[in-house]
Amino acid sequence: MKFCSHCGSKVQLRVPDGDNRDRYVCVDCDTIHYQNPRVVTGCLAAWEDKVLLCRRAIEPRSGYWTLPAGFMENGESVHEAAMRETLEEANARIELQGLYTLFNLPHANQVFIIYRGRLLDLDYSPGVESLEVGLFREDEIPWQDIAFSMVEETLRLYFRERDNGGFETHTRTIVRISKEPRRYRIETP
């Protein structure tokens, strides 16, 4: 951020009065431009003993498998965003069954929220951000080609809890150990 989005003057990074963090503040109109984490949300959608995965057509992690998910938009609820993203990325209609996992990604300034859901029909297909979409049993999951550690963790929790007969809501934090090569540690919470 270099310029004030209200008046077009330059901004400087400083701690405003009464605050304790650096913010971009306009040198002219004094507007404080707060920057906050964004919510990414999606769905683990099941059909019988299978779950719906999408192969990513876009970076990051193009070519790898993920759950349908994306940025929550202004004016919608988290569960509406999860259903919309499932429709956009997999052309799939779902019924949501509950908040399932919440991941903190402090290095990316994101909160990643996954719901459990149920596919309403088999009429799914790749959206523009997916190369392919498919249903996978636990032993068919491409574990080596999962795009993100929070997707792998959500899938592992799901199959374990499904076999044990009850789902809880889980929170985790993804700590980035190194950017290149990609290495992360999963902490609870």
Place this chain on the structure above:
Amino acid sequence: MKFCSHCGSKVQLRVPDGDNRDRYVCVDCDTIHYQNPRVVTGCLAAWEDKVLLCRRAIEPRSGYWTLPAGFMENGESVHEAAMRETLEEANARIELQGLYTLFNLPHANQVFIIYRGRLLDLDYSPGVESLEVGLFREDEIPWQDIAFSMVEETLRLYFRERDNGGFETHTRTIVRISKEPRRYRIETP
């Protein structure tokens, strides 16, 4: 938003190629300025049979009672933000016990997340954004002077579940019926 924060040129509201929503797009450098919901988080902190409430010193709802909560910052996790806000607004140290309620506020572009927690000591006091801080038994709660419907709903869920011996994670949507007078409807989810 009137000016591009990258180059200082004017922005216009239009649907970018491949998108389906109006965004602020720079007329000069074509930067798309996405705007997304923000996360507000805090804690329902208990001590024996009492819960910690703060009386707000700032708008909106100055003078009314609330749970300590505030905007999540970049670089932190939701639970870190909840603990930080409890420290800032009530000078209170807590141990978190789990994700408790998640409220969608689509009219405000916010997601409001409350954790359950336990006060570690009685050495609390008002922070700069609070007029007073106190511990309340269920029959002492100032129900007529609670600042926000999601705070009242969280408190009612808490006392009911505490008496029944088990806590679950709940999601709700606050639908604004009218701005003046303030009228809201709570929907599940």
